Amino acid sequence: xxxxxxxxxxxxxRVFTRGLSRILRALRRDDHATAVALAEELDRAVGPHxxxxxQVFYPILVESLGRDFxxxxxxxxxxxxxxxxxxxxxxxDKPLPASxxxxxxxxxxxxxxxxxxxxxxxxxVTSKDAAEQQRLLDRLEDIGRRGNRWTELPAGRGSAxxxxxxxx
Numbered sequence: 004x005x006x007x008x009x010x011x012x013x014x015x016x017r018v019f020t021r022g023l024s025r026i027l028r029a030l031r032r033d034d035h036a037t038a039v040a041l042a043e044e045l046d047r048a049v050g051p052h053x054x055x056x057x058q059v060f061y062p063i064l065v066e067s068l069g070r071d072f073x074x075x076x077x078x079x080x081x082x083x084x085x086x087x088x089x090x091x092x093x094x095x096d097k098p099l100p101a102s103x104x105x106x107x108x109x110x111x112x113x114x115x116x117x118x119x120x121x122x123x124x125x126x127x128v129t130s131k132d133a134a135e136q137q138r139l140l141d142r143l144e145d146i147g148r149r150g151n152r153w154t155e156l157p158a159g160r161g162s163a164x165x166x167x168x169x170x171x
Contacts, residue, residue, distance in 0.1 A: 011140060019048075023114055033098065043091055055142065057156065
């Protein structure tokens with residue numbers, strides 16, 4: 004039976020991938036107003052999960068996967084965050100120029116690949132003992148109650164010169 008942590012993490016990733024998929028579909032059919040509205044929804048929905056990954060989950064991954072791998076995870080978050088932020092900032096009633104739309108699609112595809120592959124890293128925490136998993140679940144829930152948007156999270160982590168892990 005899956006742990007509560009695994010269930011919560013998987014549920015969050017399902018929201019993330021479905022949200023990205025819906026935005027991508029809207030962009031591909033040039034439905035800018037819908038893409039902007041969906042980006043606003045995704046921003047609210049996944050902010051706490053992204054914050055948990057960056058503050059709690061990714062530092063755990065450094066131990067087994069290394070700093071370079073984890074830095075790339077942060078970079079992929081920033082790519083998605085930038086795309087969602089750009090969509091939110093775009094007026095709903097104005098179409099996106101084709102070059103902007105194509106760039107956003109590319110960025111959101113990167114975020115989608117990230118979301119799909121990041122979910123496979125869950126065993127790095129579900130292999131921990133029950134007490135540690137409960138502590139991690141408590142952190143996930145605490146962060147969720149704060150309800151930060153994805154676009155409210157610091158954008159500086161994960162650059163080539165920045166160490167991975169929680170903000171300094």
